[in-house]
Amino acid sequence: MLRTRQVAASPVRSASATWTVIANLVADTVAQSSLLPRAEAEQALSAAETVGRMLIAAGHLEGHPITLVAGNVHCEITTVFGTAALTLEENLNPIPGAASATSFTIYLPSPAPLQDQVKAAASTHARLSDAAPPVPQTAAASVGPLIDRAALQRAVTPR
């Protein structure tokens, strides 16, 4: 199920501080799984930190999200910049759905002109990717149809 989170960037936080908030959100979420060490998420995020700051400062994360895929978590994280950041109500709690996750990937956006920098960062850790994230599983696909067609057919069957 697709979830989204927004993090207030400048002028509320510097690019560095904004990255720290995003990194904590991702690491806290991954740490919900008993099978995934928080340290591994922290290492991956540390590897992406320098390019992450550039993406934030130049405003690219406003429209190009970082996507965390971990178990049932498929979350797009974007930043809010400028005056709107001052009134943003943030939800920085761990994203639900990662408790049963056995693996995770952090998909970094690759907007122009930072493609080379993002590719270089993504190549430094196995949990990072500069590829397009997979299409999120829809709620309907995961829980089956909401209408019981067989029951409807029974209801209209002449007695």
Add this chain to the structure above:
Amino acid sequence: MTSTYTYTYSRTHTATHLTDVILGTISDILADLKVNTDRLRREWVENENAIKAWIEEGSLDAVVLECHQPSGTVAPVIEFPVSYTTAGEGNAEFTASRARLARFRAKVDRVPAGTTYRLFCTFRAPRTEQPGWGPGQRASTDGLRGITFGNLGSAPHASAGMRYHYI
């Protein structure tokens, strides 16, 4: 019926905002020019802290990006002048001209492989010392043509512009 939402802002917000606008623009320009950004990324926090502190105290006049080509030519040179307003008299919004900047970047002269960059700050008033920054000598812009981009970003206490010097 109308409704309003109030928010508070400080000179620190202004400094944070303009620092992001300037450093974000520099990183995009260097990436566009294919100039190696390893040092910029490595020294990001020092630069961020210094520029923010100098805007907050009102001492910063401009940030200057020089591109040093292997031939010895220094071009383009891009200046980011900061203008200050009396508290509360400036634009109460925090803005950045990013779409216009993206169009402008496409027109910036390409540079040969091996070009490096240097960052300078100039001052309008006494400044506090900041780690990682020391005295330096800017290259002359004599003989270069110049274009003023205009306002790059604005905030309640100050705004940042951009001037582009090229061959």
